[in-house]
Amino acid sequence: MIGARLARLGVPAIILERRARPGDSWRHRYASLATHDPVWMNHLPYIPFPSHWPTYFPKDKLADWLEMYVKVMELNYWGGSACTGAAYDEGEGVWRVTVDKGGAEVTLRPRQLVLATGVHGAPFVPDFPGAASFKGPQVHSGNYKGDEEWEGLRCVVIGSNNSAHDICHDLWERGALPTMIQRTSTHVTRSAVWQDMYLKPLYSEEALASGMTTDKADMIFASIPYRVHAVLDVPTYTAMAKRDAPFYKRLTDVGFLLDFGEDGSGLFMKWLRRGAGFYIDTGASDLISSGDIGLKSSVGVDSIGEASVKLTDGTVLPADVIVYATGWASLSDSLGKMTSPEVAGKVGRCWGLGSNTTGDPGPWEGELRNMYKPTAQRGLWIFGGSFMQCRFYSQFLALQVKARMEGLHTPVYGGPEVATAN
Numbered sequence: 374m375i376g377a378r379l380a381r382l383g384v385p386a387i388i389l390e391r392r393a394r395p396g397d398s399w400r401h402r403y404a405s406l407a408t409h410d411p412v413w414m415n416h417l418p419y420i421p422f423p424s425h426w427p428t429y430f431p432k433d434k435l436a437d438w439l440e441m442y443v444k445v446m447e448l449n450y451w452g453g454s455a456c457t458g459a460a461y462d463e464g465e466g467v468w469r470v471t472v473d474k475g476g477a478e479v480t481l482r483p484r485q486l487v488l489a490t491g492v493h494g495a496p497f498v499p500d501f502p503g504a505a506s507f508k509g510p511q512v513h514s515g516n517y518k519g520d521e522e523w524e525g526l527r528c529v530v531i532g533s534n535n536s537a538h539d540i541c542h543d544l545w546e547r548g549a550l551p552t553m554i555q556r557t558s559t560h561v562t563r564s565a566v567w568q569d570m571y572l573k574p575l576y577s578e579e580a581l582a583s584g585m586t587t588d589k590a591d592m593i594f595a596s597i598p599y600r601v602h603a604v605l606d607v608p609t610y611t612a613m614a615k616r617d618a619p620f621y622k623r624l625t626d627v628g629f630l631l632d633f634g635e636d637g638s639g640l641f642m643k644w645l646r647r648g649a650g651f652y653i654d655t656g657a658s659d660l661i662s663s664g665d666i667g668l669k670s671s672v673g674v675d676s677i678g679e680a681s682v683k684l685t686d687g688t689v690l691p692a693d694v695i696v697y698a699t700g701w702a703s704l705s706d707s708l709g710k711m712t713s714p715e716v717a718g719k720v721g722r723c724w725g726l727g728s729n730t731t732g733d734p735g736p737w738e739g740e741l742r743n744m745y746k747p748t749a750q751r752g753l754w755i756f757g758g759s760f761m762q763c764r765f766y767s768q769f770l771a772l773q774v775k776a777r778m779e780g781l782h783t784p785v786y787g788g789p790e791v792a793t794a795n
């Protein structure tokens with residue numbers, strides 16, 4: 374999206390992608406991966422999805438759309454091109470970006486560099502004692518394929534958020550026997566209820582019929598300051614918990630640890646604060662309530678044996694397969710690897726609001742840290758988020774880059790001096 378915005382503003386840009394074709398980072402994931410949020414939230418800039426598309430669409434449909442998008446938007450897209458390093462020459466004000474372009478090393482010298490690798494870093498696998506002795510397959514959620522021959526096998530899935538739910542659901546559909554290990558609580562919003570009670574005025578068929586547009590919806594949604602958003606969302610989630618009380622009761626009756634955020638503000642705030650900690654329910658919750666997906670909650674992993682996982686309460690679970698749905702390293706970690714630990718240290722935490730809730734230490738920032746605005750590293754920008762956020766904020770990131778190209782100053786309120794001077 375940022376590439377498309379830059380292209381339309383006449384800013385020469387190269388998009389680097391490690392995998393061969395646009396969309397490949399979706400294609401290589403498990404077959405049942407689909408959006409959990411409705412189609413109206415997910416349009417790309419300039420070319421909306423066709424009106425016959427389903428509300429929730431599968432990942433390969435999206436992958437093909439992205440490939441088409443690159444072509445018709447005439448983007449300068451380098452597939453099979455991994456960035457191997459990036460160093461900034463402060464004197465010249467130019468980056469030296471090294472690229473492994475299909476085996477050939479190429480050096481690029483851009484003035485501006487946008488890190489758009491997602492909200493998270495690399496797969497995170499905890500270092501459990503005994504893991505090396507486990508005889509069966511062990512895989513992180515990011516590499517889970519879903520086409521393995523695991524029918525009838527006991528699969529221990531460590532973690533209890535979106536990836537863990539999706540994968541337990543997928544394993545169950547394939548006739549495997551998943552058990553989810555939940556260490557601490559998870560927020561669960563039911564996708565269709567979220568659509569009905571939260572998104573409908575902005576992102577729905579009804580909204581379109583009443584004259585709402587994607588651009589207007591984005592502007593209205595983004596115009597609510599985050600501090601206020603947190604307060605405004607509480608009554609909606611309180612009503613949601615009430616309306617769906619039987620659903621939530623079935624879940625907690627089997628021991629599932631449920632939360633609605635520390636202040637009851639629900640999904641969007643969890644996403645902004647932590648980028649994690651929730652499940653947008655598309656069916657796995659009922660399978661947990663019914664026992665089709667096994668659940669061990671309020672426990673961590675003590676150690677791993679040759680064919681078992683030992684939990685912190687002493688339970689030993691026989692296991693043929695282990696899936697680590699244990700989340701991801703930080704974006705700051707990716708930045709450090711691409712540039713240097715010094716640059717990552719100078720830029721500091723990325724994402725989060727400084728809300729002083731779990732995983733989001735203060736001080737209060739007001740906006741997402743380091744996202745879509747100048748960072749403490751001249752010439753460096755960080756971009757990512759849900760499709761909705763990327764669609765909206767890509768406009769402003771692209772304009773700031775365009776302004777640098779034209780020699781215009783675009784100071785940002787509250788930003789460090791060094792950041793606003795580039």
Ligand SMILES: NC(=O)C1=CN([C@@H]2O[C@H](COP(=O)(O)OP(=O)(O)OC[C@H]3O[C@@H](n4cnc5c(N)ncnc54)[C@H](OP(=O)(O)O)[C@@H]3O)[C@@H](O)[C@H]2O)C=CC1
Pocket residue numbers: 406407408409499514531532533534535536537539556557558648649650651673674698699700701
């Ligand atoms: N279809 C879609 O749209 C999908 C979207 N996503 C998105 O990707 C993002 C990341 O989600 P996800 O991959 O689920 O990652 P999360 O970071 O949300 O979840 C990680 C899970 O692993 C647990 N965990 C981590 N370390 C340990 C440990 N040492 N022992 C036990 N448990 C551990 C965490 O427990 P604890 O909370 O106690 O730390 C948590 O339950 C989210 O934004 C999500 O919405 C993911 C999948 C599908």
Ligand SMILES: O=C(O)C(=O)Cc1c[nH]c2ccccc12
Pocket residue numbers: 409410640641644758759761762
């Ligand atoms: O960005 C938003 O609007 C959210 O409420 C969170 C969210 C919507 N769709 C997602 C897909 C992946 C991760 C978070 C979200």
